Amino acid sequence: MAISATDKELIKYFTQLNEPQKQSLLQVIKTFFKSENGPSDQITIANYNKELDDAMDRISNGNFTTLQELEKEMHSW
DSSP states (O other), X not given: OOOOHXXXXXXXXXXXXXXXXXXXXXXXXXXXXXXXXXXXXOOOHHHHHHHHHHHHHHHHTTOSOOHHHXXXXXXXX
């Protein structure tokens, strides 16, 4: 099987990346396959409701970020 020019170019650049960059790119590539095959992380209504309850508990306990805090953090980006 012949390797296309695009494949050759991808290999050329991929081999120049360091290991963390390769891992990051691999995750991006995997997302393409997940989106083509439909939703892979379906959740039940019970799990969804539990996540909502957990989030409400965190908010009730004061574990959240205010808009002002987020805006301040964004300015440091």
